[in-house]
Amino acid sequence: xxxxxxxxxxxxxxxxxxxxxxxxxxxxxxxxxxxxxxxxxxxxxxxxxxxxxxxxxxxxxxxxxxxxxxxxxxxxxxxxxxxxxxxxxxxxxxxxxxxxxxxxxxxxxxxxxxxxxxxxxxxxxxxxxxxxxxxxxxxxxxxxxxxxxxxxxxxxxxxxxxxxxxxxxxxxxxxxxxxxxxxxxxxxxxxxxxxxxxxxxxxxxxxxxxxxxxxxxxxxxxxxxxxxxxxxxxxxxxxxxxxxxxxxxxxxxxxxxxxxxxxxxxxxxxxxxxxxxxxx
Amino acid sequence: xxxxxxxxxxxxxxxxxxxxxxxxxxxxxxxxxxxxxxxxxxxxxxxxxxxxxxxxxxxxxxxxxxxxxxxxxxxxxxxxxxxxxxxxxxxxxxxxxxxxxxxxxxxxxxxxxxxxxxxxxxxxxxxxxxxxxxxxxxxxxxxxxxxxxxxxxxxxxxxxxxxxxxxxxxxxxxxxxxxxxxxxxxxxxxxxxxxxxxxxxxxxxxxxxxxxxxxxxxxxxxxxxxxxxxxxxxxxxxxxxxxxxxxxxxxxxxxxxxxxxxxxxxxxxxxxxxxxxxxxxxxxxxxxxxxxxxxxxxxxxxxxxxxxxxxxxxxxxxxxxxxxxxxxxxxxxxxxxxxxxxxxxxxxxxxxxxxxxxxxxxxxxxxxxxxxxxxxxxxxxxxxxxxxxxxxxxxxxxxxxxxxxxxxxxxxxxxxxxxxxxxxxxxxxxxxxxxxxxxxxxxxxxxxxxxxxxxxxxxxxxxxxxxxxxxxx
Numbered sequence: 001x002x003x004x005x006x007x008x009x010x011x012x013x014x015x016x017x018x019x020x021x022x023x024x025x026x027x028x029x030x031x032x033x034x035x036x037x038x039x040x041x042x043x044x045x046x047x048x049x050x051x052x053x054x055x056x057x058x059x060x061x062x063x064x065x066x067x068x069x070x071x072x073x074x075x076x077x078x079x080x081x082x083x084x085x086x087x088x089x090x091x092x093x094x095x096x097x098x099x100x101x102x103x104x105x106x107x108x109x110x111x112x113x114x115x116x117x118x119x120x121x122x123x124x125x126x127x128x129x130x131x132x133x134x135x136x137x138x139x140x141x142x143x144x145x146x147x148x149x150x151x152x153x154x155x156x157x158x159x160x161x162x163x164x165x166x167x168x169x170x171x172x173x174x175x176x177x178x179x180x181x182x183x184x185x186x187x188x189x190x191x192x193x194x195x196x197x198x199x200x201x202x203x204x205x206x207x208x209x210x211x212x213x214x215x216x217x218x219x220x221x222x223x224x225x226x227x228x229x230x231x232x233x234x235x236x237x238x239x240x241x242x243x244x245x246x247x248x249x250x251x252x253x254x255x256x257x258x259x260x261x262x263x264x265x266x267x268x269x270x271x272x273x274x275x276x277x278x279x280x
Numbered sequence: 281x282x283x284x285x286x287x288x289x290x291x292x293x294x295x296x297x298x299x300x301x302x303x304x305x306x307x308x309x310x311x312x313x314x315x316x317x318x319x320x321x322x323x324x325x326x327x328x329x330x331x332x333x334x335x336x337x338x339x340x341x342x343x344x345x346x347x348x349x350x351x352x353x354x355x356x357x358x359x360x361x362x363x364x365x366x367x368x369x370x371x372x373x374x375x376x377x378x379x380x381x382x383x384x385x386x387x388x389x390x391x392x393x394x395x396x397x398x399x400x401x402x403x404x405x406x407x408x409x410x411x412x413x414x415x416x417x418x419x420x421x422x423x424x425x426x427x428x429x430x431x432x433x434x435x436x437x438x439x440x441x442x443x444x445x446x447x448x449x450x451x452x453x454x455x456x457x458x459x460x461x462x463x464x465x466x467x468x469x470x471x472x473x474x475x476x477x478x479x480x481x482x483x484x485x486x487x488x489x490x491x492x493x494x495x496x497x498x499x500x501x502x503x504x505x506x507x508x509x510x511x512x513x514x515x516x517x518x519x520x521x522x523x524x525x526x527x528x529x530x531x532x533x534x535x536x537x538x539x540x541x542x543x544x545x546x547x548x549x550x551x552x553x554x555x556x557x558x559x560x561x562x563x564x565x566x567x568x569x570x571x572x573x574x575x576x577x578x579x580x581x582x583x584x585x586x587x588x589x590x591x592x593x594x595x596x597x598x599x600x601x602x603x604x605x606x607x608x609x610x611x612x613x614x615x616x617x618x619x620x621x622x623x624x625x626x627x628x629x630x631x632x633x634x635x636x637x638x639x640x641x642x643x644x645x646x647x648x649x650x651x652x653x654x655x656x657x658x659x660x661x662x663x664x665x666x667x668x669x670x671x672x673x674x675x676x677x678x679x680x681x682x683x684x685x686x687x688x689x690x691x692x693x694x695x696x697x698x699x700x701x702x703x704x705x706x707x708x709x710x711x712x713x714x715x716x717x718x719x720x721x722x723x724x725x726x727x728x729x730x731x732x733x734x735x736x737x738x739x740x741x742x743x744x745x746x747x748x749x750x751x752x753x
Contacts, residue, residue, distance in 0.1 A: 024505050038462060044554070044563035045462075070563050085462040087499045216554070216564075219460055219501060220686050221526040222546035226537055233530065233537065238688060252537055255639030259539045263565035270560060 002037075003082040005059060011139040015065050015109055016075050017051070023058030025088045031116035032094030032210065032242055035060060036218045038085040039077065044070040047215055049241065050089070051112035051142075060086075063112035063141065069267040090218045091241045094208075098125040099182040103175055104150065105168050105196050106132045107188025111142050113210055114187045119149040121185070127151050131171045133192075137162035169195050176203045183208065186245060190254050197245035207245035211236045213256060228252050296398045297326040304619040308589050311474045311557055314616060315404075320358070323408040327356040329393065330400045337390030338402060343736030344443075346370045348387055348402055355405060364413040367406060368422050372446030372489065373439065373735065375414065375481045376468055378407025381732045382610045414484055421492055425452035430749040433458060433516040435502045435689070438466020439731045440522030440722030442486065443738030444745070445494045451746050455493070456516070458500040461553065466524055468731070470553040471545075473583050475590070476613075479552070503689035508696075508718060518717050518745045521704060522738060525723035527684040531575065535633030536679075540567060540641030544576070544584045544680035551587050569676025572596045573644060575630060576680035577607040582614060584678040585622045596622050597672065601629040601649050601662045627651070627662065631669060633677065643673040683728050703727055711741030719745055 006019035025035060034049040048062040066075050077083070094117050102121045106114035111132050122128045130150035134140040135158045147153045154171045155163030164171055168188075175181065176199070184207045186196040193209040200207040213236050215225035220238040227236050230247035234240065299315045299322075301307075307314050318326065330352045338348040346367055354363035367374045383389070383403040391399030430453045434441045437459035445455045463469055465482040490496060500506060511519055528543030530536050547566070550556040556566035572588040574581050577600035585596045598617070600607060603626050607614055618624065627649040634643040648668035651660035685702035697705045697714040704713055704720040711719040721737030723729060 024500075028505060042555070042558075042562040069560075073563070085499050087460070087462070087501060087505075089504060090501065216546055216549050217461065219504075219526070219688055221528070222549055223528040223530065223543040224546045228537055233532075252639065256537065256539055258638075259567070260565045263559065267560040267563065267565070 001082040001084060002086040004077055004079050006061075007077075007079050010063070010141045011065075011134075013066075014139070015063060015141055016071075017061060017063045017112075018074070018077070019059045019061045020083065020086060021058055022060045022086045022088075025086060026053045026055045026058050026060050029053045029060060029089040030093035031096065031120045032113075033089035033091050034212075034218070034241060035062065035086055035088030035090065037062070037074070037083045039070070039073050040084050043073065043084065045085075045087075045216060045218070046070050046074070047090070047212060047218055047237070049091075049113040049210060049212065050116070052116055060088075063109055065109045068264045069271045072268060072271055087218060091237060092239070094120065094242060096120040096124050100126060101179065101181050102126040102128050102183045102185065103172060103181050104128060104130045105172055105184060105186040105188070105192075106130070106146070107168055107192040108134065108139075109141065110188030110192070110210070111146065114185065115142055115145050115149055117185055117187075118146060122149060122151065126182075129175060130154070131156065131168045131175075133157065133168040133171075133188075135159065167195075168192065169199055172196060173199060176200070176205065181205050184245075185209075190250055190257065193245060193248075194250035197248065197250070201246050208242050209245040209248060210241045211243060211248070211253065212241065213253060214259060227256075294329060296329065296401045297322045297404075299401070299404050304616075304621070307475065308586075308620040311590055313478050314475055317411055318404055318408040320360070320412070323355050323405060323412075324358065326401050326405060327352045330356075331392060333392055337392060338387040338400075341386045341388075341390035342370075343386065343732045344370050344739050346387075346406070351409060352400070352402075352405055355409060360409060360412045361417065363409040364417070365422060367409060370739075371735070372443055373485050373731075374406050375410035376439070376477060376485060377732055377735070378403050378405075378410055379477050379481075380468075380472060380610075380730075382730060384611050386732065414481070421488075422450065424450045424492060427454070428452040428749065430454065430518075431456070431516045432745060432749070433511045433519045434522065435519065436460075436466055436522035436524060436722075436724075437464035437486070437496060437498075438522055438524050438722065438734065439468060440524075440734040440738040440741075441466065441520065442489060443735040444520045444522065444719075444721075444742045446489050446492070447739060447742035448745060449489065449492045449494050451742075453746070453749060456495040456497060458502050458506070459496065459498045460501040462498050463553065464496050464498060466522075470549040471580065471583070473548065473552055473587055475586065476583065501688070503692045508689075508693050508715070512717065518719065518748060520711070520738070520741055520745065521689070521713070521718065521720040521724060522722045522734065523686060523689055523704075523720075523724040525683045525703075525728040526686040527702075528679070529682045529684055530679055531630060531681060533630060533632050535635055535641075535644075538633055538635040538641045539639050540569070540635075540675055541633060541677045541679065542567065544574075544580045544678050545683065547584055547678045548580070548587065551591070557587075557591060566591065567676050568592050569674070570594050571674045572676045572678065573630075573672055573674040574598045574678045574680055576600065576682070577602065577609060578680065578682070579609050579613050581678075581680035582609045582617045582622075584680050586617055586620060588676065588678065589620055589622065593676075597625050597674070598622055599625045599628050599630060599646060599672070601627065602659065603627055603651060606659050625672075629662065629664065634671070641675060641677055643671050644677065645669055645671055683723075685724060685727070701727065709740060710744035711737055712744060717748075
């Protein structure tokens with residue numbers, strides 16, 4: 001078992017952080033890589049990009065949003081309990097180098113994935129501006145972490161309840177209008193990455209995105225995670241998860257993410273009903 | 281396997297004893313194993329057909345050289361325990377091989393009785409001996425040699441790796457198996473469906489090895505979680521790579537990323553390893569197509585088609601670009617598939633997929649093929665017939681057109697030489713690679729082949745590893 005040693009809820013309980021004992025994975029993991037977690041015998045294999053790791057303590061941290069049955073099940077796991085299986089580190093690590101000025105844009109739980117990359121980029125000697133966004137103030141995560149990891153932080157909320165009123169793309173546009181940026185890293189919901197990439201293309205600024213499509217094994221075996229990048233099919237699990245945002249077919253990715261929507265809903269609803277019964 | 285003799289043959293000789301099977305109409309809706317197994321009486325009757333040849337062709341036909349007349353004789357004498365022990369000497373996975381080997385082109389193909397009638401049902405008898413031991417056996421283990429203190433790492437818990445582990449543990453070495461998935465078994469687990477190879481049997485075979493002392497470490501992606509050099513640093517003296525050929529091939533035709541098109545690897549892994557056919561009792565979903573097309577003509581295509589049927593498809597069509605004669609599937613599988621109602625669209629090739637505005641598959645365009653001149657494989661090359669395009673409506677397509685080498689480990693191990701297709705270069709007799717202390721065998725060397733060929737390669741590598749541990753590289 002891979003024991004949970006720390007657990008925190010964020011975003012009004014819709015987002016959960018787990019620190020998990022996985023010394024072999026922690027020893028190898030680099031920013032941008034992911035793990036696959038499976039809660040129990042009948043569980044689903046869920047890929048999650050790591051938020052941070054500590055090789056000395058032998059822990060890895062994941063931050064996930066509760067969206068379906070499997071993540072709802074993950075949420076029920078307490079400190080001292082754990083995952084039956086943890087596999088990784090998987091995927092290619094982020095290519096971190098000194099480029100000059102880098103803007104890191106994160107939305108939703110994508111901020112968790114963006115955090116180690118932001119820190120890595122700053123440590124490599126880049127001037128890093130971070131922009132993070134959420135629908136509303138209470139859904140914002142890791143603000144303090146991101147402030148510490150970057151040279152300057154901009155916060156946006158869709159409803160204006162905190163920071164700048166508007167989308168992350170608005171804040172990004174202001175920066176792009178003002179100065180020459182060498183790289184944009186965008187991680188978050190697919191529409192966010194799509195619009196960030198569209199914007200940066202107009203400014204010809206190289207843009208890297210991190211994708212999280214549906215996958216089973218995470219080692220290149222199933223091909224479920226295939227994405228079109230520059231007209232070519234790539235497997236996000238082994239060729240990614242990071243790709244050139246200007247080449248990714250985001251519309252196709254969005255459709256592919258809906259593949260099990262109906263099944264997910266049915267399964268999740270049933271689980272929620274069972275949960276309620278237990279609590280009663 | 282067509283096991284009923286024709287009337288003409290019946291007059292001449294006693295036909296083989298047919299293994300009882302679930303009725304096609306019944307089994308097409310469940311995941312229970314199709315053939316139900318011999319009773320001891322049936323096994324003894326079938327065993328009595330063996331002529332006990334002095335120079336048995338069947339043994340030559342077996343990639344691991346099981347003493348077939350020997351184990352059959354024990355069955356005839358009702359000494360089932362000795363029978364299975366006799367098989368174990370050459371084959372540590374008999375319950376698997378009895379079920380999935382292409383016997384018709386191996387042992388049974390070389391049986392002297394096959395010349396004038398039906399060969400002895402060697403596969404059925406092997407299965408019987410293994411099943412009998414599993415249910416009634418004492419659980420007593422075969423003897424193992426004194427511990428040598430040498431440590432061997434086996435990468436991949438599929439047929440090749442498990443064979444190496446079984447052979448070397450019995451020779452007294454300390455063996456650990458590293459498996460990337462969360463359960464051991466490799467293709468036996470994720471690839472071959474429950475109705476053809478019950479997963480309980482795979483678990484039992486692995487358990488047998490564990491009882492012998494083999495350590496199995498799952499969730500270990502060698503090349504990612506740990507490198508080969510790190511395994512050597514940890515004190516392993518030899519490493520065997522039985523990685524399999526796990527990279528799915530696609531058709532590379534327009535529309536292939538529509539929702540509803542899956543590689544057979546994904547489809548079968550969901551169904552078999554993740555047991556998605558029990559969804560929502562288990563958490564992994566699987567698409568349940570009503571109108572399913574499977575592309576390919578091998579065992580994996582048959583497995584996919586039959587799985588689709590069991591998941592509630594109204595119609596399952598198998599599209600294969602060559603003719604029936606060139607189909608690489610085991611005869612029994614193609615036969616079982618047809619009996620269950622799978623329709624074969626032979627000499628047909630897809631040209632593009634058709635989808636709706638939601639990005640979901642609604643059909644595909646196919647073209648008729650005809651056989652031209654023989655190609656490099658010696659099989660007549662299928663060529664498209666101009667203007668013969670037609671549409672096949674479907675809501676699910678499983679692509680079972682083969683697999684390639686997965687580069688995950690080889691790309692992170694630069695001193696391991698690979699060929700232009702990405703397969704590991706290894707000596708064909710010993711399995712030695714160009715990296716010292718590393719052997720490879722099975723699909724990662726030959727490209728996708730059969731369970732038994734992988735086991736044969738494992739056997740050879742195990743012998744070579746043993747020599748190395750005792751004598752040196």
